[in-house]
Amino acid sequence: MKHGHILSGVRNAAAAGYFKQGETHMAYLPMAWVGDFIFSIGAATELRFSVNIPEAQETAMHDLREIAPTLYFASPRAWSAMLTRVQVGMGETTGLKRRLYDYFMPRAMAAERAKLDGKASGGKLSRLLGEWLIYGPLRDQLGLSRVERAYTAGEAIGEDVFLWFRALGLNLRQFYGQTENCALAVAQSPEDISLTTVGRPFPGVEMKIDEHGEILLKGDNIFDGYFQNPKATAEALVDGWLQTGDAGQIEPDGQLVVLGRVSEVVETADGHRFIATYIENRLKFSPYIKDAAVIGKGRNMLTAITCIDFQAVGQWAQEHGVAYTSYAELSQQPRIYDLVNAEIAAVNAHLPSGLSIARFVNLHKEFDPDDGEVTRTRKLKRNVIDERYGPIIEALNAGDSEIDFKAQITYENGQTGSLDRMLRLSDVKGAA
Template identity: 40%
Template sequence: MRLADLPTTDTLPKLLQRNAEESPADPGIREKTRGVWQTFSWLGYRNMTRDFALGLASLGFKRGDKLSVVGDNRPQLYAAQLSTQALGGMAVPVYQDSIASELVYVLNHAEVSIVVAEDQEQVDKVLSLKDQLPKLQKIIFDDPRGLWSYDDPLLMSFEAAMELGRAFGRDHPEHYTKELAAGKPADIAMIAYTSGTTGNPKGVMLSHGNMISSAECFAEVNPIKKGDNWLSYLPMAWVGDVAFSLGVALARKLTVNCPESPETVQRDLRELGPNCMLAPPRIWENMLTVMQVKSNDASPLKRRVFEHFRALAERCELKKTDGKLLTMSEKLGLLAGEFLVYGPVRDQLGLRNARWCYTGGAPLGPDTYRFFRSFGINLKQVYGATEASALIACQNDAEANPNTVGRPMPRIDVKIDDSGQVMLKGPNVFVGYFKQDDITRETLTDGWLKTGDAGFFDKDGHLVIIDRAKDVGKLSDGSVFAPQFIENKMKFSPFIREAVAFGHEKPKVVAMIAIDQQTVGAWAEKRGVPYTSYMDLSRKPEVAELIAEEIAKANASLPDIQQVKRYLLLNKELEADDAEMTRTRKVRRKFVAEKYAAVINAFYGGDRKVEVTMEITFEDGRKANLTTEIQIHDMGSAELARKAA
């Protein structure tokens, strides 16, 4: 089949076909296996997709059917989604760390008939649920290790499915061509499930037209070059990964690179040196924590050098943001810093070749943002939503700003309604929620999508996102209370992993803190503070004092009424398995407020201690209760203020 046989390149598989014809030998997608990068050319990528699609056809898969992929980022799993779409089906990626109840809900709600699983772990998970999945017909696995003795009739290897496809193709030589040509931009390409911050996730139906237009709009305002390396490490179920690893990669011929495992991402990132990168705030915060820890562990001389050039870089970055000129001494200092600090740090992070990097998915604290910008990393903000095919607004190189998310992308109209909610209209707006027409009608009004985010346009026409509209409240004196803004201030500390602030209709702001076990543990060991577990570490008085100092630093940049006055150290991390966070690491505020109602009452009742019973969910779905007494601490002492200063 030639591109000329197709009326247009208006679906994702047609873009793959175009790339295979125009650039057959160029690298399309890679994966690292046993320490070696294995490359599929665009032609090889297309052939794998075609053969697997024909294998699905031989199994009875037809237009409108759904196929789910579960596992880490792998070429075979991306090809499986494109194969599904080539046949007119819908891809349904799910989070690889989903617990049983989450997986059952999505697979049943989406009416999935075939699951493509990465390895034995994912196969075991799906097999354990097969009695609860009445529509499941086949489980196809990619990595056969550990599966040689399995004899369940549901199972089939990815290679066996492709062999079926090759045989089917010999008997039906025009089948793939006809199915591919029949695809239309209005066809549903995938059902992307939302993170479910307020309840069960919703199935967002995205068409080929939605995804391609989103990719093209983004490419118009960003310097993307053919063959740019893109590291595909974010969960395949997150729409941000889909937008780039499929949408932008196919539209602009990026080379997608899949790391060996989640544990080797940082090493693979440094080895690859990608040209562009997207990461949620948690990743950037982790990178910052690593650099802070390395600085603290360095010799006194190296630490002083690092802190000197870091302060210089951040000072110069602020002057650039304000449009002020740098002095000659500052310029010379930055040149020296590039040789001694900034260049080596970028190399350590694997960003030496990155022309642009984006943060998205949630707000990133301004301090963290400026740290990376000042070290020569072209970090910018992007704003989007699952219902908008991931992308709505972004910053260009000349307008990077930690306080905005940039301008709306081309052909996307954005407005603010009377309640302050951000609304948009454009070719990237989703088709609707799968099997939820009533919620679709509430979310889409005359083609305008209600994002649920509160925001406004600044004087330069840049979009500013305050918080989720439902989360923005007021303190009892009428002051605006935006919890994410306060939480991001605290999470700049390498010792604080998560923070949840409360204060709506209350006289003061209080916070629950989940410490970062790795950095706090290292801090404790250096000071001879013994501990046995996360719970034990969080109860140490020395740790409470450490966190008080970190909160005081955050308070120093906040108005008095918005400063955290009381805090508590949780005896466990906030976990997605316990429904406290989504799989994209967003706090499920309503659930957390209900679960920790006793804590909130104790905060505002002036109590010094509170008894907390927590329900813990294991990976297999079993639950257990943990009851413990937790200390509540007060802020505001003169000593803390002095240390913060």
């Protein structure tokens, strides 16, 4: 890409309040990634940033506190890792600090959730006191005490992680971009935050969705083509529009929802397009659902096979007096079905008409890499799921209330066997 594209992208982002002149920035991102170049060189040059470089990768988190940037971008995994570090530290701290944390953070998260739902959050006195006792000190410890603009992008961020940092006092926002558009195309505004969208186009950027559901972008920040590859360039740029390769939809308020790659788009029997991965990721935002497989290609309805999170659901069961002796027994408890049912219904509320999950089953086990159901990085192997759990899928679509399923199991010594399980099949409340 040319310098003019980069500067155009930076100016568009600055016009939207994404950057400001004189930011304090920490250049810690991988140098080969477009994000580092745009933030640390492009924006820094145009807007006269103060760019700070960590002493070493191992000291980056320590240096972050010393630098105290005003602008901070991290991937969802990095934000999640930072939250985990805090939670581990709180588990090892004194009783008083832990009790203060346990009192103020849940209230702040509830207030943020209320804001996202368009409700009054209240609790101003509690917020002021929490700022003094918990939120301010935590931001200082993390090196985020001066951050005015906090961003995340690259993949879906978990609801609890997103809400936690916003509850901490950071105006964390999501954005969407690619190398071909200088990583600066679409972002949430400070006042218009959503868990399911990535915002609206920057000034100077045009956006539309084509008949195949692909996101198309046009603007001076779009590159001129791939180096010495006219064929790929012709495929990526059509009449000045960048074919992003991503599928999306534009909400009535103009915000973009990124669904996934166009290559992953499939259709139900009545022609509704959907991307299973997008829905599965939303289901896994729930602390009670560890894995999920959404089935619906060529079928009359969407159904889901869910795997409960044994630790989170086990804790819930203990607190609510639900007895169990194993994962399999816990997964089939009626109150656990009600719990998961409510989580699926909450996801359905954000899905387009005709794409609600109608029925589901809690599997008797987790998806297991040793059984070939997921990769070691927990990516779903759909062909294995479709084949192994075919009888369950057919029973869900047939409207059955239960199924006697012969489950294949792999023992620690590598030998395999089978085990009969009676699994409940449930309708999702309120599914259209």
